[in-house]
Amino acid sequence: NAGVTQTPKFRILKIGQSMTLQCTQDMNHNYMYWYRQDPGMGLKLIYYSVGAGITDKGEVPNGYNVSRSTTEDFPLRLELAAPSQTSVYFCATQGGRGPYNEQFFGPGTRLTVL
């Protein structure tokens, strides 16, 4: 099993461009998350989903959009990229509800906006 995969690994965008970060999981987990991590900081939650068709905002949702049409995929869309969105983006999944379940993280996408 691949677990959580993210593409691309690296990307450089110009200010104002748009892109979609892909996240796919093969663990049949209902819960999926997008976090961002700025240099030297902990992760911050952007958006999350508790199942196909259901998404909700996290701590830092501005400038991003998500969709969840299938259990497997949870893409993150950046519209009008800004330098403040330069960060490493991590997708994560969780199998069940409850604070005793662990989250599984992908390898991350390193995004630079110039």
Place this chain on the structure above:
Amino acid sequence: DAKTTQPNSMESNEEEPVHLPCNHSTISGTDYIHWYRQLPSQGPEYVIHGLTSNVNNRMASLAIAEDRKSSTLILHRATLRDAAVYYCILRDVDNAGNMLTFGGGTRLMVKP
């Protein structure tokens, strides 16, 4: 979720035990204590979690104070591969989205 306080960094020698402390004085009775670690250039990975009792798994041990206001992650024999940032995180049953709230963590350096 309640906040946690961890030292910014710690050093250890290879093959020696490491005790990573975490203070969570405002913990509620339903908060689970989780530890994740992040190796360089990788996503975080789960280490261990507990509620009230001490816990052991293949990676580490978690010692929880009797009043639950602090906990300690114990790596029994540090290896160079254990050099990472360790995050202590509280997770509440009322957290509908079950998201993780990361603080700054403790950067563990392991000397050969």
